[in-house]
Amino acid sequence: MTQLALVIDLNVCVGCSACVTSCKEWNTSGPAGAMSDDNPYGKDPTGTFFNRVQTYEVGSFPMTETVHFPKSCLHCEDAPCVPVCPTGASYKRPEDGIVLVDYDKCIGCKYCSWACPYGAREFDEHEKVMKKCTLCVDRIYDESLPESERKPACVLACPTNARLFGDVHEPESEVSVAIREEGGYPLMPEWGTKPANHYLPRRKTRMHIHEDELVRADNPLKKEERGPSAPVAEPTLDDSTSW
Amino acid sequence: MHPAFSVIFLTTLIGVGQGLFLALFTGQSYSAVELLPSQDSTHFYGIGGFLALLFLIGGLIASVFHLGHPERAWRAATQWRTSWLSREVIALPLLMALVFVYAMMHYFAWDTVLFTSGTGARLQASLVVGTLGVIATFALFLCTGMIYACIKFLQEWASSLTVINYLLLGTASGFFFATAFSAWAAPELMRFYGIWTAIITLAALVTRLASLIRNNRIKHKSSIQSAIGVRHTKIVQKSQGAMGGSYNTREYLHGAPIWMFRSIKWVFLVLVFPVPLALLWLGLAQGSGALLLAGFIVQYIGLLFERWFFFAQANHPQNIYYGAV
Ligand code: SF4
Ligand code: SF4
C-alpha cells in the first residue's frame, strides 16, 4: 500500500515561507478555483492557505533557539476528519493515501475541521467549501511535466531542501530512510491519527575535543625536557613508529 | 470553539420540539390507560403536535444558515454509516414527518381505536405513530449529542454526559412548554406536566453540574510539546503564519473576554434552573398560564446561554498552534 507524504526537516527550515507562497500560487491557479485572499496588501490580510509557517522560541534568553514550523495537512493514515463528513466529500484515496475534499460535494458544514486535531483544514469564505493541502495531486502525476518536477510545489520551492516527498510505506524511499535514520516523529501521537507526514527534529552537530587531543601524552617536546613528564630515556610512540 | 448562532438555535429549538412531542405522547399514553383524563384531540394533541413541528422546522431553518452550500444538503444523508451528523440529517426529517402525521391524525380526528383491552385501555393508531415518533426523538437526541461527544480530542465534549445533557435539557424545555400550553388547552394536565418539568429540570441540573465539574478537572492530553515535537518546558509562539487572523483563529476560539466567559456560566445556571423552577411553582400555584409561559421563555433564553457556553468551553487542540493570539 502506498502512502505519499511529506517529511519536514526542522533542522534546516529557515522560515522563509517560500513553501507557503508557492503552495498558494500553484493551488490558486488550478482548476479547482481560486483560494480566498482578502486585503492582501491592506490592514489585516486574511485568506485560505494550505500551508503556513509558524515560528516558536524555545527556552529562555539567552539560552533560546528559534524553531520554524511549517504546518499543513498530515494526510493521517487513520484520518479522523474523513468518517465524520456527512456527504462523503472528504475522502482518503486508497491508492496513495492522500486525503482530499471533493469541492463539488462539500456542503460547507465545517464538521471535518472540528475533527482535525491539527487545524489543517481551512474553510474558504468565498467558495464556501472546506479546503486543505492536496499534496499537489494535480502535479505529482502530471506526465506533461518532466519527472523531476512531479513533486509538490512546496517541495520544489524550498531553498534549503527542508521538505522531502515520497512514499512512507516503501522502506527504502528517501522519506522512509530519513524518518528511520534522522529520528522522524509524528505530531500529537496521543490521538492515534497516525499522521503520514513526519517531522525531523533539530539535530546538533557537536565536536567533542578532549584535552589529550590538544596535549599529546607522548609529546616529543619532552625530549627537550620542557615537560615535567616521564623519563626521557624511554622511547616515545613516535620513536617506535615511522611517522 | 467559536459558538455559531445557527447551531445554538438549531440545537435548542429542536430540543423544545422533541421535548414537547415527548410530553404530548406521555399525556396520551397515560390517558389511554386511564391514568389521566383524555383530552380533546384537535385542540390539545393536534395543535400541540403542530407546535412541536414548528419548533423542529425553526431548528431546521437555523441549521441552513450554518451551511456554506445548503442547496447540496441532501448529500448529507449519504454517510450514515460513519457520520453522526449524517445520521442527524436523517433523524430530523424522519421525526418531523412522524410528528406531522401524529398531529394530522389528531387534528382531523383520523384516529381509530385498534384494540380495547378487557380493562378498558385503548390502543389508538396515533399511539402507534407516536411510539415511532418517540423512537425517532430519542434517536435524534442521541445523534445530536454524539456529533459532539464522538470527537475524542475535544475532551470537554467527549463524554456520555454530553448526550445526557442534550436529552434532559431539551426534554425539560419541551415539558415546560407543554405545561404552559396545557394551562390554556387542557388545565387538568397542567399539574401533571408541571411536576414532570420540575423532575426533568432537576435531573438536568445534576447532570449539567456533573459535566461542569468534569470539565473543570480535565487534564488536556495535548501540549505544545506534543504539538510541535520539541521537548522543552518553555516554548513561546512568535508568529502564527497569518497576519490578519485565519480560519484557525476565527473558528476555534470563542474570542470573548474571560470575565464574559465566566459570567455566562452563572447566567445560564440561574436562567435555566432556579428562575424557571420558581416561575413554574408560582404558575402552578396560581394556575397562571402567563407565568408558566414566562418560565418557559426564561428557560429557553437560559438554554441559549447554556449552548453558547457549551461551545465556548470546548478547547480544541489546534488552539495550541495559536497560542500567540
Ligand atoms: S491533518 Fe487533519 S485534515 Fe489532514 S488528514 Fe489528518 S486529521 Fe485530516
Ligand atoms: S465541510 Fe465539507 S468536507 Fe467538511 S465535513 Fe462538511 S461536507 Fe464534509
Ligand code: SF4
Ligand atoms: S503539497 Fe502542495 S498543497 Fe500541500 S502544502 Fe505543499 S504545495 Fe501546498
